Amino acid sequence: MSAKSSPARWLAPVALLVAAFATASIVLGGGGTAGGQSSDAAPAAVTTVQTKATKARFYTVRTGDTLSSISVQTGIPLSTIEQLNPELDSQALQPGQHLRLRA
Numbered sequence: 001m002s003a004k005s006s007p008a009r010w011l012a013p014v015a016l017l018v019a020a021f022a023t024a025s026i027v028l029g030g031g032g033t034a035g036g037q038s039s040d041a042a043p044a045a046v047t048t049v050q051t052k053a054t055k056a057r058f059y060t061v062r063t064g065d066t067l068s069s070i071s072v073q074t075g076i077p078l079s080t081i082e083q084l085n086p087e088l089d090s091q092a093l094q095p096g097q098h099l100r101l102r103a
Contacts, residue, residue: 054101061097066090076101 054074061070067090071078082088084100 057100057102059099059101061093061095061099063095065093065095067093070099074101 054076056074059070059074067078067081067088070076071081081099081101082090084103088099
């Protein structure tokens with residue numbers, strides 16, 4: 001064994017302390033006030049996204065599509081898609097499947 005100890009053996013304990021400090025800072029909100037909220041904090045901004053409804057009558061399902069993602073892409077409300085496709089099982093969408101978007 002060498003007389004000098006390797007600085008690498010201190011790396012894990014130091015990393016653990018840094019991670020614990022970072023976690024505590026996030027949980028406590030950095031300010032240390034009750035509830036993690038500062039009294040002068042501004043309210044969170046709200047972003048709205050408007051989509052234009054598509055004029056297509058049908059949509060062909062692609063790999064990875066969900067009813068929610070199809071609704072967002074086409075601008076057609078989810079409830080409308082479900083009403084126009086009563087036989088549709090939202091958990092069993094298959095690529096290539098055709099969905100009615102308009103009556």
